[in-house]
Amino acid sequence: MAVASDDNISFKDYAHPERLVSTEWLARQLNDGVVGSSDLVVLESDEDVLLYETGHIPGAVKVDWHLDLNDPVKRDYVDGRRFAQILGERGIGRDTTVVIYGDKSNWWAAYALWVFTLFGHQDVRLLDGGRAKWVAQGREMTRDVPDRTIVEYPVVERNDAPIRAFRDDVLAHIGQPMVDVRSPGEYSGELLHMPDYPQEGAMRGGHIPGARSVPWARAAAEDGTFKSRVDLEAIYVDEQGLAPSDDVVAYCRIGERSSHTWFVLTHLLGFERVRNYDGSWTEWGNAVQVPIEVGAQ
Amino acid sequence: MTADEVAAGLPESLDEIAQDFAALSARDRLTLLLDFSDELPELPERYQGHAELLERVDECQSPLFLVVEVEGAHDALGSQQATVRLFFQAPPEAPTTRGFAGILHEGLDGLTVAEVLAVPDDAPYRFGLGEAVSPLRLRGMVAMLARIKRQVRIKSAA
Numbered sequence: 001m002a003v004a005s006d007d008n009i010s011f012k013d014y015a016h017p018e019r020l021v022s023t024e025w026l027a028r029q030l031n032d033g034v035v036g037s038s039d040l041v042v043l044e045s046d047e048d049v050l051l052y053e054t055g056h057i058p059g060a061v062k063v064d065w066h067l068d069l070n071d072p073v074k075r076d077y078v079d080g081r082r083f084a085q086i087l088g089e090r091g092i093g094r095d096t097t098v099v100i101y102g103d104k105s106n107w108w109a110a111y112a113l114w115v116f117t118l119f120g121h122q123d124v125r126l127l128d129g130g131r132a133k134w135v136a137q138g139r140e141m142t143r144d145v146p147d148r149t150i151v152e153y154p155v156v157e158r159n160d161a162p163i164r165a166f167r168d169d170v171l172a173h174i175g176q177p178m179v180d181v182r183s184p185g186e187y188s189g190e191l192l193h194m195p196d197y198p199q200e201g202a203m204r205g206g207h208i209p210g211a212r213s214v215p216w217a218r219a220a221a222e223d224g225t226f227k228s229r230v231d232l233e234a235i236y237v238d239e240q241g242l243a244p245s246d247d248v249v250a251y252c253r254i255g256e257r258s259s260h261t262w263f264v265l266t267h268l269l270g271f272e273r274v275r276n277y278d279g280s281w282t283e284w285g286n287a288v289q290v291p292i293e294v295g296a297q
Numbered sequence: 298m299t300a301d302e303v304a305a306g307l308p309e310s311l312d313e314i315a316q317d318f319a320a321l322s323a324r325d326r327l328t329l330l331l332d333f334s335d336e337l338p339e340l341p342e343r344y345q346g347h348a349e350l351l352e353r354v355d356e357c358q359s360p361l362f363l364v365v366e367v368e369g370a371h372d373a374l375g376s377q378q379a380t381v382r383l384f385f386q387a388p389p390e391a392p393t394t395r396g397f398a399g400i401l402h403e404g405l406d407g408l409t410v411a412e413v414l415a416v417p418d419d420a421p422y423r424f425g426l427g428e429a430v431s432p433l434r435l436r437g438m439v440a441m442l443a444r445i446k447r448q449v450r451i452k453s454a455a
Binding site: 049050 | 327328330331334389390392393394396429430431433
């Protein structure tokens, strides 16, 4: 059974306020013993695979974007069977409310939330401010790993089309709204080559023609929470000229930072059609004959 | 032992660490990596606040800085026998990166220039960490080792 939304006043202006919970709300659920029940499971999703082990929110379970959500062999996400196993092992049922939090202003948490959405998990929310805010407020952390009772999660096949773009989709999309959320140096093409060092990266630098540069972190406030709706609209609507009815594609390097922007546009600003291109620059910058633009906007 | 076999081996100190990891399950390997992260020595005072003296390892997912000292590179023993000292800085929010640095610190600090330069470049793949932290993330440790060896080469050159 789903847990009631956080009616925190600071969320009320967002298009889908039920997608966020505050640290106060989560602390109350902890106090009331709801965290870790079949109603509410809290997941930590970080860039650093060891961060959870250094200490986490009591009752929280770890999910690793690389080891748990990516297919171990081909470049794709796990299939429905594996997803069911990952969630079942964590005590998550199809109706469980899942709250995800993580490091780096929740960008990896947003990535996990986006993958959960591919599988149509209904009630998945972010802890506004993520791990950093919880820690900054001096709230309890623990190294104890909870024992979860395995539950049955149904095998649901992914439905990629509504929120995921592939290379050919992006080729066909050129000329329509596109957001590059990487740093300005990556966007212009300056940041790529580093002599003498091993480099995970792309053969070419630059951006997809027509993409606007809006670094993902502009949507985050200093404490890692999301900016207010008014401030977000000032960036994406007033400055960049995007409209909620637009068909938008967002991308970065592997689709993690752009998941954060996808969350902002979809759930906070109520855009109806936003797709995340998870192939992103590590595919585009290596693909043969795709068009590339260089230089600052 | 042929020259090839010598070149392919890990120095004893690093080999011991590799054996410790090999004896554990993937999950316990993470715990051991966390120990290395917890135990990474602080940067000595002379480097604190002197970021310009440290080299940034960009390949790590989180910022890591390192500096190598070579003690007695120019005395009578010859630079190949000089002692290598390693210093690292990485924030507590980056425990995996700190763990990698901790392994290299424990395994390489105090060895001679010749011993450090003989460490195979694929050493980071010999701790069984691929399945625990993913091979992609291990690239950060490969880069650390490459930069350490590069600094050792430069600083031990006559």
